[in-house]
Amino acid sequence: MLSMTVVPGKDKGKVKLYTLSTCVWCKKVKKLLNELKVAYDYVDVDLLEEEAKAEAKEEVAKFNPACSFPTLVLNDKKCIVGFDEGKINQELG
Amino acid sequence: MADQGKIEELFNKLSSEAEAGGYHLNPDKDFTKELVNGLLVNEERYGYPACPCRLASGNKAADLDIICPCDYRDPDLTDYGACYCALYVSDEVLAGRKKLASIPERRLAIEPQAGLKEKSAILPEKLAFPVWRCKVCGYLCAREQPPEVCPICKAKKERFEKFF
Numbered sequence: 001m002l003s004m005t006v007v008p009g010k011d012k013g014k015v016k017l018y019t020l021s022t023c024v025w026c027k028k029v030k031k032l033l034n035e036l037k038v039a040y041d042y043v044d045v046d047l048l049e050e051e052a053k054a055e056a057k058e059e060v061a062k063f064n065p066a067c068s069f070p071t072l073v074l075n076d077k078k079c080i081v082g083f084d085e086g087k088i089n090q091e092l093g
Numbered sequence: 094m095a096d097q098g099k100i101e102e103l104f105n106k107l108s109s110e111a112e113a114g115g116y117h118l119n120p121d122k123d124f125t126k127e128l129v130n131g132l133l134v135n136e137e138r139y140g141y142p143a144c145p146c147r148l149a150s151g152n153k154a155a156d157l158d159i160i161c162p163c164d165y166r167d168p169d170l171t172d173y174g175a176c177y178c179a180l181y182v183s184d185e186v187l188a189g190r191k192k193l194a195s196i197p198e199r200r201l202a203i204e205p206q207a208g209l210k211e212k213s214a215i216l217p218e219k220l221a222f223p224v225w226r227c228k229v230c231g232y233l234c235a236r237e238q239p240p241e242v243c244p245i246c247k248a249k250k251e252r253f254e255k256f257f
């Protein structure tokens with residue numbers, strides 16, 4: 001199991017965020033989730049060891065075949081790619 | 094986090110190079126400096142300034158297309174007014190006539206070089222010099238070897254391809 005950082009907040013279902021530590025759009029998504037006070041788990045994929053990195057890439061690719069970041073996965077079903085403020089507000093606001 | 098002085102230094106260098114080549118850095122300085130920090134972090138950990146918003150493999154040959162400025166910057170500037178990270182922006186964005194947003198990833202969506210081969214088929218067979226093309230900005234030059242650095246976008250020699 002990929003270990004993710006838990007951010008406490010309001011329960012809006014399972015919210016998983018895959019990011020890169022150097023990506024500014026990824027930081028914007030984190031900031032927005034923090035502002036919305038939503039509980040979520042995130043992982044900075046570029047900081048992982050090779051094995052965990054491969055696992056994370058696989059998880060992301062299931063929802064977003066381009067395997068780009070940020071990728072936000074809701075309840076293992078819905079996926080929001082990129083910093084899409086409108087969609088994030090709509091789903092989690 | 095890279096050293097503040099280094100961030101300033103690279104920011105100033107990229108900014109003047111961009112303007113000299115007809116490009117613009119994102120005028121949101123805080124945003125841009127965070128990306129410049131990302132470039133320095135990647136330079137440090139991979140040995141080359143891979144795109145801060147993409148997952149680099151650490152293998153330079155496989156990552157050549159995403160060394161900043163990446164091969165996708167110019168088409169993204171044309172289509173969306175910004176590169177994928179929004180480090181570079183178009184005139185329209187700079188003038189505030191277009192709003193920035195995060196844009197789709199172009200990297201996997203294209204067949205590398207597919208269009209080029211067809212085009213080169215109609216070209217003359219013998220040239221006095223080979224013609225080299227900068228994969229980042231499209232600059233062409235006819236000489237035995239590509240230049241060390243692209244005079245337009247400052248991409249390094251390894252980013253050139255033999256065009257014909």
Ligand code: SF4
Nearest residue numbers: 144161163176177178
């Ligand atoms: S030019 Fe390409 S590599 Fe450089 S910051 Fe923009 S998207 Fe990333």
